Amino acid sequence: MSPGANPQLHQFFEEAFEARIERSPQTLTTLGIRRRADELDDYSDAARVAEHDLVATQLEELERFDPALLCVEDRLSHEMFRYDAQALLDGFRFRHHGYLVNQKFGLHTDFPAFMINMHRVADVADARAYIARLGAFDRACNQVIIELERREAVGMVPPAYLFPQMIGDCRAFVADGDPQAVEGNPLYRDLADKLDRLGNLPTAERQALLQEAARALSESVLPAYRRLAAFLERQKPRAAGEAGAWALPDGDAWYRFCLARETTTELSADDIHELGLREVMRLQEEILGLRSGLGVDGSLADLFEHARENPDFYYPDSDAGRARYLAEMKATVAAMEPRLPELFNRLPQDELLIKPVEPHREKTAGLAFYQGPSTDGSRPGIFYLNLHDMRQLPTFATEALAYHEALPGHHMQFAIANRLHHLPSFRRYAWYNAYIEGWGLYSELIPREMGLYQDPWSDFGRLVQELKRACRLVVDTGIHARRWTRQQAIDYLYCNTPSSTGQVINEVDRYLVMPGQATTYTVGMAEILRLRRRLREAMGERFDLRRFHDELLRHGALPLTLLERQMNAWAQNG
Template sequence: MRLLNEGREALQSWAAPYERLIAVMTAQRESAAAGDGVWRLPDGEAFYNARLANFTTTNLTAQEIHDLGLANVERIHGEMEAIMEEVGFEGSLQDFFAFMREDPQFYYPNTDEGRQAYLDEATAAIERMNERLPEYFITLPQHALEVRRVEPFREASAGKAFYSRPAADGSRPGIYYANLRDMSDMPIYQLEALAYHEGNPGHHMQLAIMTDLEDIPSFRRFGGFTAYSEGWGLYTEYLPLEMGFYEDPYSNFGRLAMELWRAARLVVDTGLHYHEWSREEAIEYLVENTPNPRGDATNAIERYIVMPGQATAYMIGMLKILELRERAESELGDDFDIRMFHEVILRDGAVPLAVLEELVDAWIAEVQAG
């Protein structure tokens, strides 16, 4: 009781500073310029271009990124329509989106048993993947990986899923956290792709290998570039398709739904900050073009408004990795080795995409030289 009283008094001591902060923010809201993107601010265009360059580590313009997003949204819609035909669904793509959102067959129960079933299946998916990793990778992560539920005390503020890297000394494993607060937010059809992205061969593989790199400064071992790390994560959602995973067409739809979300980000982020879209226009674009519910779309757009450019890094990174792989396959022909390509991508840790391109080109030249 003494500790509770002291804790209550300590919290109450913060009331006055927070009230002053609320007053300042309320005043700023009243004086804010109309519009939602940074275009409305002094030097807003230059600021946004700098943000795009920082997060994508490329020289792509806002319009180029916008166009990439539109093209990939159209491509993914076409692949989704092929799945509709495969499963015999009759109706529009929007009808299919609603079916995938609402049909109870795609969700575990919102109970402790349902949550445990999700954790068990995610663990099993990673274990199945682990058995196949040597076919596609040379260096494998040496740190353990665990799948855990986000703790109840932080569920409400935590994201859908995230990864915590292992301690360098091995005292803590890598952890894939799944937020199971509401099982309707965690469809079964996305379980596989999420497990590969957060676990193996995604963030765990990349970050565990980077953590163990030797003879490089600490900022290289523990720092990073969003386009590289999230581009790798998105690439490793796609790679398992080539490996023979996603045998259930609905799981493949889940993979595509996650890729579609990242493609749509290119459209709405540049829409907001370059094309002067309103918050409502951006929300409606996500609602109309993705299977995610309106709540997801609203939360996402509010994030993109206050973090201009960051959301573009994921798809840009994946597209660059795929571009480099296609180049290597084309130039090396029968000498192309997928295991060695992945080794080149991973063995130097996180780097800007321009540097990654130099590394891959140097490897191609080395192989060609014999």
């Protein structure tokens, strides 16, 4: 606790946090807490109702503490707890909105990823817990199907063009017709690998454990996947052709809620759409200004086509090409690490691992993403690269991607938050997309100010990455508030970025199932830059970029409205 902290308030925060996470065995595992490791989450509506009631009670209990009597840090924690709790209560009426299973996420993709990446096997007890979770999958899948039926009854069915991918993912995981379907399953192979790493496990015991796992896969996991695939096959004919938020029950209110939750601002869909249009115009002008250094004449469309089609920008779609790309990414991150003291006084302590996305989810996973370290330091931060299709990974974007996902981006951010042990636990694990993704996008710009991106094409890649985020503001609001068709959104992205047709389609379909999330990058970065400009002017010679960055990160993730207040207080007192 910080000096002057209220012990009773902190005890309340920890008890409230424990009560929340205790409801989710998978969250416990993700945080590195070894309780209920043989269980999966409860996916039923009754669990959502119970969560609502718990949070409502906790919000009432918070009233015992008068913010006026608290120290500055505790007052911020009090306000953040209220903010989070009220957001959950406000969103309760929309709990059946959103697509519980879609082409990006859902039990069918999340369960294997969770087991492979989160469930550690340090001893035989962990292995038995792993097998118990395989056995529990049948119940979890039944709960999800019931919830899908509930959503269908109120008109919440994904658009038809997403079903082939969802069904295909389920069928591929089951691998029907393959005589090695069980032994070749990613979860069987994962457990076998983890048992091998134990080192001293007797062969007979290892084989017995794997036989139990094979039985759980055969009797629980694979049949459940088949049932989910069959359900989706039956539901597909009832799917709509176009399905932005506007087409859903109470869809306009749902989208307003999504924008408020994702951006942590009061910006309207029109505000965000107009910001996107302005940023697209600015960035395209900057890109055109690079033409002489790039050696490409012609229009913006000509430049984009050159970036799409020139084979020099893409490694071969082979094991050797993947290895080269991964090595280049690791080298870029390694080169940034010794320069971090130019930007920060406080540096991350947790290790960073860079690895490819696992084969079982590479067709549907994003191109790159970050997973934070565990609270006990046993699991490093992980920067995942999707190497499934090398045509989706142009080399001119490598630098910007490395800076965003790793250093000074998300790993810097999450590893710092992970070690803020003086803060209540709920703050160390706070998740506000505008803050998190705004920092990631800002982290692509900082190296440019340090003199990096020496290759003009790398600077082109940086601007293109920022341009794509600006286009997201236009397209997300276009789809969900302005009734754009899917094809309208695809056409806009293709004409205004150098993305391939495949990338554009994946992007648009992502926005469709995650309303508002895509707007957070540019909104968050714009706020960080606005604060930096204003505080630099206000503080004059007192302004120090390293201290500014330290202050941005030392509270953990914050809603943008609270971030501004904290940075203003720092400027006055720093």
